[in-house]
Amino acid sequence: MTMSGDDSVEAETGRGLLRRLAYQPSRPHLMIGALFLLLGLLITVVVIAPSGDEDEWRNARTEDLVQVLDDLSARQARLEEESSRLAELRRDLESGSTAEALAEARRQLEALRVMSGTTPVSGAGVQITIDDPEGQIDAAVLINAVQELRDAGAEAIQVGETRVTVDSWFADSEEGVTIEGTSLGRSFDLVAIGEPETISAAMSIPGGLAESVRTRGAEFRTTSDPNLTISVTVPVTAAP
Amino acid sequence: MIAIIGLLVGVAVGILWHPVVPLWLEPYLPIAIVAALDAVFGGFRALMQRRFDDRIFAVSFLSNVLIASFLVFLGDQLGVGAQMSTGVVVVLAMRIFANAAAIRRLLFRA
Known part of the structure; x- marks a missing residue:
């Protein structure tokens, strides 16, 4: 920026010039x-151009579009897989005998x-x-711990002598931690049914349960x- | 005065005619506008300093638009289109602010 020192003089003439230009246009x-x-x-053109939903992608760049496309096809593959599984189940239930429907219901009952x-x-x-x-x-x-066990795919969990279900609760008390009112003492035994490798791996990841327990000196x-x-x-x- | 009339006529034509811009040109329009605005502010500053020359203005207007669009095109070809657009816009915006500051000083002495 090269600003000359005689700005004030220029400003006067600048305004005069503006006024002159406004009224006396030339070629x-x-x-x-x-x-x-x-x-x-x-x-x-730029301001009024975006109209309609498809224009959202109009300004996107090639690599972004490729990324979006990849995501969509991966999602589509997953959904198709689930769709065919469900369609098969439906066909079995509709065409198959009552025994088959019964077996499916039993399976669900067992899971529940x-x-x-x-x-x-x-x-x-x-x-x-x-x-x-x-x-x-x-x-x-x-x-x-219970949360991490569930995330790692544990089907059933027992803490001390108590089965952990959807409405189990833990609390801190004078004698230590209690589960549903039963004191657990200074030593906790947890049993989790599920894929052992997955659960062990999930417990020992950095920042996982094992580490957080050990940093507390246990x-x-x-x-x-x-x-x-x-x-x-x-x-x-x-049921209520 | 003519400039303002031209601007208004341009806006009116754009609204009424509703031109369809070819798809390949679309990414360059915002950059072209910022580049043109830079030329406009530069020209206005030159006008205030009584150094305005209509030929220089026209040439700088068109070359600004073309160079900015070319840079973005080049960036797209090199795979850094988004960064290049940002860079061009930042540089042009800085120039616009510098010119606006100069104009403000010349016009209001503030």
């Missing part, structure tokens, strides 16, 4: 007018029973022991067992 102004016409046209904790579960799983001599483990850690052990049984059940209650 070169036509060209300038034409250029401004072009500018106005451009602005209008496992989830609600009204039936004993056995299978491969993981036993987790947390020794906490200093009392550093609170309810939040155990809630986190001991964390897991044992995989191909034959675990959770025999504790919760009583069946009628």
Whole structure:
């Protein structure tokens, strides 16, 4: 920017010039007018161009579009897979005998029973022991533990002598953590039925349960067992 | 005066005629507008400093638009189109602000 010192003088003449130009147009102004016409046209075109939904992609770049397309085809493949699975199930249910429908209903019932904790579960799983001599483990850690076990695909979980279901709760008390009112003491035994490798891996990832327990000065052990049984059940209650 | 009339006529024509811009040209329009605005502010500043020349204005207007569009085109070909557009817009916006500051000083002495 090269600003001269005599700005004030220029400003006077500048304003006079403006006034003169406004009232006495000359020939070169036509060209300038034409250029401004072009500018106005451009602005209008850009401003009013986006109309309709398909124009959303009009200004997108090639690589963005490729990315969007990839996402969409991956999603479509997933949805198609699920669609064909469901269609097959529907065909089986419609054309097949009542026995088949019954089997499917039983299968669902079994899954729901496992989830609600009204039936004993056995299978491969993981036993987790947390020794906490200093009392550093609170309810939040155990809630986190249950959450991580569920995320890792555990079908059924037992903490101490209590089956964990959808409405289980943990609380901090004077004697330590309690589950549904039962004190758990200074040592926690968790049993989870589910893919043992997946669960063990999920527990030992950086920042996972094992690490957060150990940073609190407690001991964390897991044992995989191909034959675990959770025999504790919760009583069946009628729907409200 | 003619400039303002031209601008208004351009807007009116754009609204009434509703031109269809070819698809390949579309990404360059916003850049072209910013480049043209840069030329307009530069020209206005020159006018205030009594150094305005209509030929220089016309040439700078058109070359600004063409160079800015070319840079974006080049960026697209190199695979850095988005960054190039941003860069061009930032540089032009800085020039517009600098010119606007100069105009403000000349016009209002502030």
